[in-house]
Every structure is written in structure tokens, then in C-alpha cells.
Amino acid sequence: RSRSQNEGNEDCERRRMECLDEMSNLEKQFNDLRDQLYRERLSQVNSKLSEVEAGRASEYLEPLAVLLENMQVRTKVAGIYRELCLDSVKNKYDCEIQAASQHWESEKLLLLDTVQSELEEKIRRLEEDRHSIDITSGNNQASRACTTYSSWICVDWTAIRKVCVSVCIRSHMADYP
Incomplete structure (x- = not known):
């Protein structure tokens, strides 16, 4: 039995060596395949990188x-939004101009009414004064005062007419830019 055991041991050792050789061979093939796969993969990646850099890669x-x-699309939307904002600003500007113009017109009319009221009041007082002078113009001094007062009234009337003409001219000129 020892011979057969020896032969069995030798046979096992031989098989073990064959297996180790086979395993070493397989490891070498695996490493070769792995290196080849790595080089192919690296080549593919470099090829894709070249395509991307050249602007030809579908990815x-x-x-x-x-x-x-x-x-x-965003540029178009931004352009439309910009135009809308510009229109809004223009509309606000036009509204402000219109409001300022209306305010100016109302202030002008208010001032014109005030001046007219003051002038009418002055005219009324002048008429009253003239009437009271006419009543008391019996003596010579009253006659002289009346003449002086009448000339003052004429000067005042001239000033009143100048103001009215000036206001009317300004009013009409303001209507024409």
C-alpha cells in the first residue's frame, strides 16, 4: 500500500501542479484580456472625447x-417681455404727461377764474365809486376829483384789458406746441 499511496500522492501532486499551471495560465489570459479590454475601453473613451471636442458626438x-x-425660446420670451415692459413704461409716461397737462389746465382755469373774479370785483367797485362821484359832483372840487378818478379808471381799464388779452393769448399759445 505504501507504493500505491506514493503513486496516489504523486498523482495528486502532478494533478495539483497541472491545476496550478492551468490556473496560472488562466490568470495570465485573464490579465491579458483585462488589459486588452482596458485599452479598448480607453480607446473608445478617447474616440468619444475627440468626437465631443470636435462637436460630432451624438451624446x-x-x-x-x-x-x-x-x-x-427664452431669448424670444425675454424679447417679448422687454417690449411689454417698454410699452408699460411708455404708457406710464404718457399717463403722467396727460395728468400733468390736465392739472396744468385746471390750475390755469382756476387762476383765470380768480383773476376774472378779482377784475370783476375791481370793476364793480370802480362802477360804485364812479356812481357815487356822479351823485356828489355838484361842486368844482368834486368835478376835479371825478376827472382825476375817471382818468384813473381809464388807466385801470387799460390794465385790465391788457391782462385779459395777455391771459387769452397765453391760453391759446399753450394749446399749440
């Missing part, structure tokens, strides 16, 4: 097309 072109389309 690059499709998202780029989507981005460009989005950019165009």
Missing part, C-alpha cells in the same frame, strides 16, 4: 440641440 449634439432650442 453631445442631442442635448446641445435641446439647449439651443431652449435658449432661442
